[in-house]
Amino acid sequence: MRRCDAVVVGGGPAGSSCAWALRRAGREVVVLDRASFPRDKVCAGWITPAVVAALELDTEEYRRGRTFQPITAFRTGRIGGRDVVTRYPRAVSFGIRRCEFDHYLLCRAGAEVRPATPLAGLHRADGVWTVNGEITAPVLVGAGGHFCPVARHLGGGGAGEPVVAAQEFEVALEPGEDCPVEPEAPELYFAGDLKGYGWVFRKQGVVNVGYGRVGGERLSAHVARFMDFLRRRERLPESVTGRLKGHAYLLYETAPRPLVGDGVLLVGDAAGLAYAQSGEGIRPAVESGLLAAQTILQARGRGGAADLEPYRRRIEARFGRRPSGRGFAGLLPSRLVEGLGAAVLASRWLTRRVVLDRWFLHAHQPALSLP
Numbered sequence: 001m002r003r004c005d006a007v008v009v010g011g012g013p014a015g016s017s018c019a020w021a022l023r024r025a026g027r028e029v030v031v032l033d034r035a036s037f038p039r040d041k042v043c044a045g046w047i048t049p050a051v052v053a054a055l056e057l058d059t060e061e062y063r064r065g066r067t068f069q070p071i072t073a074f075r076t077g078r079i080g081g082r083d084v085v086t087r088y089p090r091a092v093s094f095g096i097r098r099c100e101f102d103h104y105l106l107c108r109a110g111a112e113v114r115p116a117t118p119l120a121g122l123h124r125a126d127g128v129w130t131v132n133g134e135i136t137a138p139v140l141v142g143a144g145g146h147f148c149p150v151a152r153h154l155g156g157g158g159a160g161e162p163v164v165a166a167q168e169f170e171v172a173l174e175p176g177e178d179c180p181v182e183p184e185a186p187e188l189y190f191a192g193d194l195k196g197y198g199w200v201f202r203k204q205g206v207v208n209v210g211y212g213r214v215g216g217e218r219l220s221a222h223v224a225r226f227m228d229f230l231r232r233r234e235r236l237p238e239s240v241t242g243r244l245k246g247h248a249y250l251l252y253e254t255a256p257r258p259l260v261g262d263g264v265l266l267v268g269d270a271a272g273l274a275y276a277q278s279g280e281g282i283r284p285a286v287e288s289g290l291l292a293a294q295t296i297l298q299a300r301g302r303g304g305a306a307d308l309e310p311y312r313r314r315i316e317a318r319f320g321r322r323p324s325g326r327g328f329a330g331l332l333p334s335r336l337v338e339g340l341g342a343a344v345l346a347s348r349w350l351t352r353r354v355v356l357d358r359w360f361l362h363a364h365q366p367a368l369s370l371p
């Protein structure tokens with residue numbers, strides 16, 4: 001039997017951040033993942049500077065042999081409407097490839113990693129978990145993403161969750177092949193009802209195109225319409241194409257998942273933490289992983305629900321309390337939402353201050369810095 005201080009189920013950004021912080025404090029951690037790394041994850045691969053700061057990422061080292069695309073501008077608009085280009089005097093985000101980023105973070109964490117190892121058995125007795133019949137620990141961290149088995153164990157993940165469903169493809173440009181999208185200026189185009197948006201993002205020699213929508217009804221039709229719009233606008237050449245892959249996630253404000261249970265913490269997509277307006281999930285995954293580690297360290301080897309409860313308070317202090325009812329936007333008539341959306345997206349000032357700085361860059365919230 002392998003004894004350790006915490007078992008982390010899932011080695012994505014949430015799980016690896018938690019493992020990294022625990023290992024830095026000298027704790028024994030085992031990370032299980034059903035995949036073998038490097039593995040890919042359906043994702044546009046856009047990270048904000050707050051992620052780089054919270055992870056203390058050495059960008060000079062990271063960019064050696066890996067994609068790391070500074071972003072200094074955005075082209076935005078409504079699907080079918082006029083574009084607005086917003087430029088910044090410095091890099092306000094970065095483009096990465098998840099197959100590289102997640103692998104790098106997991107290796108750097110310095111934890112014992114068990115690849116190709118799905119969670120197969122979970123048993124708790126006398127305050128100790130036995131995982132897969134071979135690892136014991138007082139604390140279990142559910143970091144298995146949207147379909148996390150630990151979240152299911154806590155009663156999350158049932159039918160009827162208010163998901164965002166998305167489809168995308170990521171392809172390398174052929175030698176000599178061009179794409180009009182500027183690498184430092186990703187393009188974001190919003191649906192008229194503001195319930196979805198699509199993107200086309202060039203990261204050095206790689207193009208990532210996708211569309212995500214709250215609820216996901218008739219997603220394929222929305223994706224097809226968006227692709228058609230990009231081709232007609234000549235933003236995406238016919239030759240740049242790939243097999244669409246789908247995935248889902250929950251938005252923090254409406255996710256019905258618990259954060260804490262007896263001996264368990266959920267982090268990242270397992271807890272449903274993505275930002276509501278942008279769907280950015282890597283920053284919440286990393287921050288929740290670090291806050292979970294902080295809670296585990298302060299619990300000093302105890303894993304009772306009361307010992308882990310401070311994690312919920314830390315998440316609420318960071319991301320706000322989950323509202324109990326429908327948000328304000330959900331109460332507005334759809335015609336009004338469409339009118340407001342069109343006005344915001346047509347205005348250069350509102351696009352910069354509201355859509356980009358506030359919704360997409362979360363510039364008002366400094367990077368997480370823990371002692």
Ligand SMILES: Cc1cc2nc3c(=O)[nH]c(=O)nc-3n(C[C@H](O)[C@H](O)[C@H](O)COP(=O)(O)OP(=O)(O)OC[C@H]3O[C@@H](n4cnc5c(N)ncnc54)[C@H](O)[C@@H]3O)c2cc1C
Pocket residue numbers: 009010011012013014015032033034035041042043044045046047117118119143144145146147148149166167168210212246247248249267268269270274279280281282283285
């Ligand atoms: C189309 C799309 C585009 C997106 N674009 C962006 C973006 O550009 N920027 C951004 O910030 N966010 C983006 N997101 C959200 C972001 O991808 C997620 O929020 C983020 O990956 C969450 O990280 P995580 O570590 O919680 O989960 P994941 O990255 O999903 O990692 C979970 C890990 O758990 C493992 N696992 C799953 N089940 C088991 C099991 N049974 N046993 C063991 N291991 C298991 C998986 O193999 C995986 O490695 C996007 C999401 C989608 C769907």
